[in-house]
Amino acid sequence: MTQKVIIFDFDGTIADTVDALVTIANRLAIEFGYVQITPEEFAILRSFTSREIIKYSRISILKIPFLVKKVKSELKDKIPELKAINGIQEALTELKQQGHRLGIITSNSQENVTEFLKINNLDSLFEFVYSGVTIFGKTTIINNVLRQKQIKPQEVIYVGDETRDIEASKKANIQVIAVTWGFNSPEVLAKQKPNFLINHPSELLEVIKN
Missing domain, CATH: 3.40.50.1000 (HAD superfamily/HAD-like)
Structure with a gap:
């Protein structure tokens, strides 16, 4: 072989980590100016490409690096619970x-x-x-x-x-x-x-x- x-x-x-990331994303929604993800909306987002998700969320491209950094930071506390x-x-x-x-x-x-x-x-x-x-x-x-x-x-x-x-x-x-x-x-x-x-x-x- x-x-x-x-x-x-x-x-x-x-x-x-998907559920944990959705929870964190919803908590940061107001700060970063996008709409919270409902269970129904999550089902829709799963069928979008990554680029389509960004377009759909209407988040400013300039804010994305800061959002990603914040999400990583918040996820740190959840690591012991993740499977x-x-x-x-x-x-x-x-x-x-x-x-x-x-x-x-x-x-x-x-x-x-x-x-x-x-x-x-x-x-x-x-x-x-x-x-x-x-x-x-x-x-x-x-x-x-x-x-x-x-x-x-x-x-x-x-x-x-x-x-x-x-x-x-x-x-x-x-x-x-x-x-x-x-x-x-x-x-x-x-x-x-x-x-x-x-x-x-x-x-x-x-x-x-x-």
């Missing part, structure tokens, strides 16, 4: 045992991710954790990581739960597995044409093997 470098998104892919996605620990452990190299590239903070991994006994599975400060800057981070670690794009698979993960991976010329257990709906993910679309962490093993 060819050994791969498998890079994971964090929020919604490894950690079940890993059901079945992800077993899949990650198996991939590591098969000799694949695992890493994380996220727009969450390195501190939050490291703390979560430690609490959930996942820290020994990952070779690296990289954090980026921009919403759509993942391609740059992916390219920087590949360059620093001297990894060829054909050796890499990215795993994420949002349309922006698919977009970033395609721009970086790496394969992408979209997962349906996170934020975006299966329908909107499929429209972005990822290399693979999976519904449960156990399917990662089959995709990587083939």
Whole structure:
């Protein structure tokens, strides 16, 4: 079996943070000038691409970096309560045992991710954790990581739960597995044409093997 470098998104892919992030976003709505997310609206937002969500929310582009920073900061207090996605620990452990190299590239903070991994006994599975400060800057981070670690794009698979993960991976010329257990709906993910679309962490093993 060819050994791969498998890079994971964090929020919604490894950690079940979606509800916590919605709660924080609603608390910050007045401060940042967007409408709170009702359960009905959340169902609609799941079927939007990341760019469509920003347009829909009517939040000023200039405010987004400050919002992202505030959300990360507020999420820090919730890290001890957060759980890993059901079945992800077993899949990650198996991939590591098969000799694949695992890493994380996220727009969450390195501190939050490291703390979560430690609490959930996942820290020994990952070779690296990289954090980026921009919403759509993942391609740059992916390219920087590949360059620093001297990894060829054909050796890499990215795993994420949002349309922006698919977009970033395609721009970086790496394969992408979209997962349906996170934020975006299966329908909107499929429209972005990822290399693979999976519904449960156990399917990662089959995709990587083939």
